[in-house]
Amino acid sequence: MSVSPEQQLRAYVEYFRDLGVYELYQRKSPQVGMPERWRELLARPRVAPVPTSAAAKPGAAVASNAQREMPQTRPGASAARPPTQAQIPQTRVEPEPSRSYFETLPQELQAPMPKPVSFDALAPLPAEIVPAEQRAAALEAVRAEIGDCTRCPLAYAGRHTIVFADGDPNATLMFVGEGPGADEDAQGLPFVGKAGQLLNNMITAMGLKREEVYIANIVKCRPPGNRTPEFAEASTCSQFLLKQIDIVRPKVIVALGATAATYLLGVRQSLSSLRGRWYSTRGAKLAVTYHPAFLLRDPRQKGEAWKDLQMVMAELGLKAPAKK
Secondary structure, rough: OOOOOOHHHHHHHHHHHHOOOOOOOOOOOOOOOOOOOHHHHHHHHOOOOOOHHHHOOHHHHHHHHHHOOOOHHHHHOOOOOOOOOOOOOOOOOOOOOOOOOOOHHHHOOOOOOOOOOOOOHHHHOOOOOHHHHHHHHHHHHHHHOOOOOOOHHHHHHHHOOOOOOOOOOOOOEEEEEOOOOOEEEEEEEOOOHHOOOHHHHHHHHOOHHHOOOOEEEEOOOOHHHHHHHHHHHHHHHHHHHHHHHHHHHOOOOEOOOOHHHHHHHEEEOHHHOOOOEEEEOOEEEEEEEEOOHHHHHHHHHHHHOOOOOOHHHHHHHHOOOOOO
């Protein structure tokens, strides 16, 4: 389901209303309050870019100078030949990349990108472990706490269903993805579309069944157009995923894709640099691999993903089923 810019704007307005902000503009010409130092920085003239017409012909200025420096010929004398293009020294001028308005602002006014906080830093580990027979009920309590959530703009961006999780509350292996897609939003379960079918095959290849693992996502509502969740959306939803991990207490967590790895570990790195090593989060070992949706777009990476899963299998003592 496509979402128009007007619907997205309405979603953010509703979000601020939930926060208790109702009057966004109190005057016809709203006045923005800012420190005097900021006003001084904004008042400074910014350097204008060099016109492209002058940089397009770097030899033009050289040619004009050469013509001015040529000696005047006497009457009756043969006129000297003008210098050819090959004789004029050429200087290669690389055009500067265009910059956005915000990049032209002084450094003090450029806001840094938010840095995610790892799940280990979000909260201390619980003092008591939830008994195995009580974990299903504890997860239901977390779902009830979420309710018909309106904590972030995803609630107003076309969401149909909150996708909580699926699988065994006592699983030793947990998979964490990015967020629900269209099929998940319709059915209320994570990884049930084409990417979910591939994940099921990956789980089977590890010698397990889907019912024996626990599956969740960084966000529980579908982002419009299946875009990457925004920082505020993922940070708002992290509190519930953290509680799920603390209740299930898996031995190994597999982060599916860069988004899951970013928020679980609190780092912004390429997926290739994160793969092939063990990490720790919430008392569990964590491995990073490709998201099944990415593997559908680039099947050549399935072999690399299988290497990551084999590392997990060795840690859990799993063996691939014998081929029939």
